[in-house]
Amino acid sequence: MTRFFEVMHRDSAARIGRLMVRGGIETPHIVRPSQHDDLIVDGGNALIHDQAISAPNSFNIAPHVGLPYHVRDDLVHFFAPSNKENDGAGYPVGAVIHPDQAIQGADLYIMAGARSIEGDPRALLDSFIKIRSLTRPDTALYVPALATPENIPLLIYLGADVVDDVLTTIKAYQGHYLTADGWFDLEELSDLPCNCEACRGNTIESLMALQPVEKYDLLAKHNYLKLEEEVKRVKLHIRRGMLREYVEKQCRSQPWLTALLRLADAEYGYLEARTPTYRSSELLACSSESQNRVEVKRFADRVRTRFRSDGKVLLIIPCSARKPYSTSQSHMAIINALGRYRRYVREVILTSPMGVVPRELELVYPAAHYDVAVTGAWDLEERSWVSGCLRDFIDHNRFERVIAHVEGPYVEVCAQADREMIFTSTGRVTSDESLSQLVDQVRLAVDELSPQPRNHEQFMLDIFRKMADYEFGKGKGDLLVPAKGSVKGRAPRFTLFDDKEQLCTINPAYGSLTLTIAGAKRMSLSNQYFVEIADFVPRGSILAPGVINADPQIRPGDDVLITGRKAIGVGRAKMSGWEMIRAGRGMAVETRHMEELK
Amino acid sequence: MTALNNIMIEQRKRQKINERSPTEVAAYWTGEDILDGMPTKSHTIIFQTRGCFWGLKGGCTMCGYIADAAARPPSPQDLLAQFDSVSRRIDHGIVKIFTSGSFFDPGEVPEFVRDKILSALNLYADKVIVETRPEFVTDRIISAAKLHTDRLEVAIGVETSNDDIRQNSINKGFLFSDFIRASEVSRAHGITTKAYLMMKPPFLTENEALEDMVKSALDVAPYADTISINLCNVQRGTLVDELFYRKAYRPPWLWSVVEVLRRLHGKTGSVIMSDPLAAGQPRGPHNFCGKCDSAFADAIRRYSLTQDLKAFDRLNCGCRALWEKTLELEQWTFGSPLVY
Numbered sequence: 001m002t003r004f005f006e007v008m009h010r011d012s013a014a015r016i017g018r019l020m021v022r023g024g025i026e027t028p029h030i031v032r033p034s035q036h037d038d039l040i041v042d043g044g045n046a047l048i049h050d051q052a053i054s055a056p057n058s059f060n061i062a063p064h065v066g067l068p069y070h071v072r073d074d075l076v077h078f079f080a081p082s083n084k085e086n087d088g089a090g091y092p093v094g095a096v097i098h099p100d101q102a103i104q105g106a107d108l109y110i111m112a113g114a115r116s117i118e119g120d121p122r123a124l125l126d127s128f129i130k131i132r133s134l135t136r137p138d139t140a141l142y143v144p145a146l147a148t149p150e151n152i153p154l155l156i157y158l159g160a161d162v163v164d165d166v167l168t169t170i171k172a173y174q175g176h177y178l179t180a181d182g183w184f185d186l187e188e189l190s191d192l193p194c195n196c197e198a199c200r201g202n203t204i205e206s207l208m209a210l211q212p213v214e215k216y217d218l219l220a221k222h223n224y225l226k227l228e229e230e231v232k233r234v235k236l237h238i239r240r241g242m243l244r245e246y247v248e249k250q251c252r253s254q255p256w257l258t259a260l261l262r263l264a265d266a267e268y269g270y271l272e273a274r275t276p277t278y279r280s281s282e283l284l285a286c287s288s289e290s291q292n293r294v295e296v297k298r299f300a301d302r303v304r305t306r307f308r309s310d311g312k313v314l315l316i317i318p319c320s321a322r323k324p325y326s327t328s329q330s331h332m333a334i335i336n337a338l339g340r341y342r343r344y345v346r347e348v349i350l351t352s353p354m355g356v357v358p359r360e361l362e363l364v365y366p367a368a369h370y371d372v373a374v375t376g377a378w379d380l381e382e383r384s385w386v387s388g389c390l391r392d393f394i395d396h397n398r399f400e401r402v403i404a405h406v407e408g409p410y411v412e413v414c415a416q417a418d419r420e421m422i423f424t425s426t427g428r429v430t431s432d433e434s435l436s437q438l439v440d441q442v443r444l445a446v447d448e449l450s451p452q453p454r455n456h457e458q459f460m461l462d463i464f465r466k467m468a469d470y471e472f473g474k475g476k477g478d479l480l481v482p483a484k485g486s487v488k489g490r491a492p493r494f495t496l497f498d499d500k501e502q503l504c505t506i507n508p509a510y511g512s513l514t515l516t517i518a519g520a521k522r523m524s525l526s527n528q529y530f531v532e533i534a535d536f537v538p539r540g541s542i543l544a545p546g547v548i549n550a551d552p553q554i555r556p557g558d559d560v561l562i563t564g565r566k567a568i569g570v571g572r573a574k575m576s577g578w579e580m581i582r583a584g585r586g587m588a589v590e591t592r593h594m595e596e597l598k
Numbered sequence: 599m600t601a602l603n604n605i606m607i608e609q610r611k612r613q614k615i616n617e618r619s620p621t622e623v624a625a626y627w628t629g630e631d632i633l634d635g636m637p638t639k640s641h642t643i644i645f646q647t648r649g650c651f652w653g654l655k656g657g658c659t660m661c662g663y664i665a666d667a668a669a670r671p672p673s674p675q676d677l678l679a680q681f682d683s684v685s686r687r688i689d690h691g692i693v694k695i696f697t698s699g700s701f702f703d704p705g706e707v708p709e710f711v712r713d714k715i716l717s718a719l720n721l722y723a724d725k726v727i728v729e730t731r732p733e734f735v736t737d738r739i740i741s742a743a744k745l746h747t748d749r750l751e752v753a754i755g756v757e758t759s760n761d762d763i764r765q766n767s768i769n770k771g772f773l774f775s776d777f778i779r780a781s782e783v784s785r786a787h788g789i790t791t792k793a794y795l796m797m798k799p800p801f802l803t804e805n806e807a808l809e810d811m812v813k814s815a816l817d818v819a820p821y822a823d824t825i826s827i828n829l830c831n832v833q834r835g836t837l838v839d840e841l842f843y844r845k846a847y848r849p850p851w852l853w854s855v856v857e858v859l860r861r862l863h864g865k866t867g868s869v870i871m872s873d874p875l876a877a878g879q880p881r882g883p884h885n886f887c888g889k890c891d892s893a894f895a896d897a898i899r900r901y902s903l904t905q906d907l908k909a910f911d912r913l914n915c916g917c918r919a920l921w922e923k924t925l926e927l928e929q930w931t932f933g934s935p936l937v938y
Contacts, residue, residue, distance in 0.1 A: 033927055033930045034926075034927065042929060042930075042932075044806075044929065045801070045802065045803070045806055045929075046762075047760070047762045047763045047766055047767055047801060047802065048760065048762070048763070048802075048806060048810070064932075065766075065801050065933070066931075066932040066933025066934075067801075067846065067933050068844065068845065068846045068933050068934040070844035070845065070846065071840075071841065071844055071846050072605075072840070074601070074604070074605045074608070075605060077601070078601045078602055078605060079766075079801075096932045096933065098933075110932050111932075112932045112933035112934075113846065113931055113932060113933030113934030114931070114932075114934075115931040115934045115935070115936060116844070116845035116846060116931075116933075116934035116935070117845075144930055144931060144932050145927075145930050145931040145932075145934075145936060164930060166927050166930045166931070166936070169923065169927060170920070170923055170924065170927060170936055170937060173919055173920040173923045174886070174920060174937070212916055212918075212919045213919050216919055216920075216923075
């Protein structure tokens with residue numbers, strides 16, 4: 001068990017943690033070899049040194065031969081350290097690791113020779129994924145001699161906990177002036193575009209007039225300050241849960257960094273396993289990569305696999321800027337126009353980048369949380385993604401008629417879905433003419449198909465059913481929602497009751513259901529979304545060491561059922577289920593209700 | 599057999615052999631060397647033999663000379679024909695005889711061929727230097743060779759005094775004690791020893807390589823009259839070549855070479871020299887700026903001939919600070935060069 005590192009906050013693969021030495025050092029942390037930092041003490045090259053070191057309050061690295069990513073396997077094998085338990089005399093242990101090599105027992109792992117894969121996004125991503133799969137989640141990962149102000153957001157986004165000032169220093173000595181958006185040769189600068197401590201008191205002329213070592217040291221100071229500034233900024237974004245938005249911006253300065261983000265999205269599994277399901281932060285879709293982020297893919301995936309509509313008539317409407325959609329003027333106009341006919345249709349909202357959002361799920365994260373750049377023009381990728389989502393939605397359900405009440409580019413997206421549908425809008429969807437055509441078509445469908453009406457109470461219960469299916473799996477909604485259930489509360493903070501028993505509440509901030517123990521029991525979450533704890537009655541939150549078993553598909557933000565021999569309860573997961581099982585530290589579940597079992 | 603040797607056997611399968619007529623030498627060139635403190639002409643002959651026995655079994659990680667071995671083993675007549683093709687050009691000075699392995703290995707050069715070449719050279723050469731692995735420095739071989747040569751020096755690629763580096767970075771296959779034994783055998787016959795050291799074999803940082811050279815030179819000095827510091831260059835088809843391609847290896851900085859020579863100056867009784875082959879090229883020793891390499895190479899050659907530190911007096915370059923920072927910080931890459 002790691003005694004010297006703990007993860008405090010997560011945002012996808014990025015973490016804020018604490019190295020538990022010297023009174024606690026917050027990560028992501030920059031070690032400073034250029035300033036003779038001794039937080040990490042290196043036993044050196046095993047070809048030269050054989051003496052293990054044991055410095056208290058430092059991470060001790062046994063003598064080793066580090067091999068970078070691309071060297072052949074047989075060499076990695078040849079130089080692999082003997083895998084005897086490395087306890088470092090009880091002091092913190094660091095281990096130099098190659099992605100094809102498992103080493104047990106360290107508190108901090110060092111990506112060997114990462115410097116050699118600067119600019120090689122496949123190798124770098126593969127290194128993160130492999131090292132993370134070979135090491136326990138509650139160990140720190142140090143990516144040495146690679147961090148620059150430009151690449152640091154991506155390194156942290158992919159899981160670096162510790163970096164250093166080695167490359168910023170050595171680049172200074174090569175005359176490179178680093179900034180968050182690229183580097184400049186000192187010789188080409190006519191001005192110092194920065195207000196840091198090193199730059200403020202200098203001009204390019206005064207800098208160039210210095211002796212080489214003084215000049216480079218000053219440059220190294222600037223480069224370091226820029227790196228530090230970025231790390232601080234990234235931490236802020238992690239705490240806000242919006243690091244993704246930041247890296248979508250920051251990856252732009254270099255093609256290889258953009259490629260790194262795209263490759264990470266294409267891998268999906270690595271980021272998905274670490275990305276929260278629900279959260280209170282906004283999701284801003286400002287780049288073409290936004291459409292490939294886990295939250296968007298996962299939403300579409302769950303609509304495809306977990307959502308089923310019982311309606312006969314589908315109504316497609318365009319999204320609105322205001323969320324939830326039904327509070328927008330355009331949606332209210334459509335709803336008002338439909339009047340009593342609304343109970344015969346099932347509504348789905350067409351939107352980029354979310355794809356299709358069934359009305360019943362409009363409060364779910366991130367459907368109620370996103371904002372997207374709107375120009376009226378959709379690019380080819382958006383069209384093909386959204387029309388694909390729509391086609392899947394139509395194919396996976398059993399509608400007998402599809403009415404598309406859409407305008408502008410939405411018309412083309414609907415057409416591209418290539419399914420039979422009736423278009424009812426003649427221009428703006430809210431024009432009187434469009435709305436009356438819509439009502440005519442719905443009336444016609446009702447006459448011809450005689451679908452079952454769904455009254456308001458049933459619609460409200462359906463929201464809970466569909467949200468439960470979305471969150472906990474298909475079929476869970478029927479278990480949760482009783483036929484005679486009642487919904488109370490002010491929109492959108494609705495609460496579901498069975499007679500007087502409260503089952504769950506919609507938490508609009510997080511875009512998810514908040515369960516009571518009764519609600520969790522009804523869904524029989526004993527084999528899904530469960531966290532099994534040891535024989536104790538939790539007070540407050542549940543820590544990872546107290547977890548015996550957990551559903552690996554749990555993600556941060558999920559509501560879970562807590563089961564143990566002495567207690568049962570519900571709470572919100574703070575880490576992924578697989579992480580609860582493997583980690584020896586950190587908060588696993590924030591409990592909400594606990595009942596002691598007699 | 600070590601696992602590193604197994605790796606080398608795999609490596610050799612990928613290596614191309616240069617095709618040549620069996621009656622041609624692999625190489626011959628003339629240059630300058632130092633004899634009794636005076637610069638003198640030198641002749642270097644590299645015979646084409648069946649190849650280094652150690653190299654054929656895998657061999658050393660940086661050695662590409664196995665490519666100079668003949669595709670089919672040359673006959674004794676072929677070897678003598680090789681010698682005849684260059685012997686006319688030898689008038690005086692130092693003659694250095696190499697094969698891609700050991701001249702004293704009877705498997706490479708039969709004894710009577712060896713003796714014939716040595717006695718023919720004895721007519722013109724002021725000194726003959728023969729390269730061999732220490733396995734072949736035996737009483738029997740040395741006393742036989744001595745019969746045909748007045749002034750013989752045995753050159754051995756001991757590479758480093760660190761057995762761990764010699765075995766697990768270079769895969770040399772012998773120990774420092776083997777070198778000492780060979781040197782003592784030679785000395786007993788009045789024959790001098792030249793030690794070849796290898797600066798910056800793989801898996802070492804620049805600073806580790808620098809320190810290893812200084813220590814090794816001090817360690818070998820009692821057993822070597824001449825110490826030649828070979829600067830690792832990236833030869834095609836070697837393991838070092840592969841590491842270089844994979845950005846896991848960088849040849850030594852010329853700054854480091856000068857530093858080694860400076861630090862050793864006056865500390866040993868041996869002549870210390872270095873021939874900066876391929877200096878300034880990406881695959882050879884080089885600094886960073888791309889401008890100062892030839893000045894450094896010239897200075898190192900001048901020092902080798904004069905043993906005078908003045909050779910380095912006017913060396914300076916803006917890339918010195920970067921070199922110093924590299925020495926200081928490179929271990930923080932944990933396994934790759936910091937600056938390429």
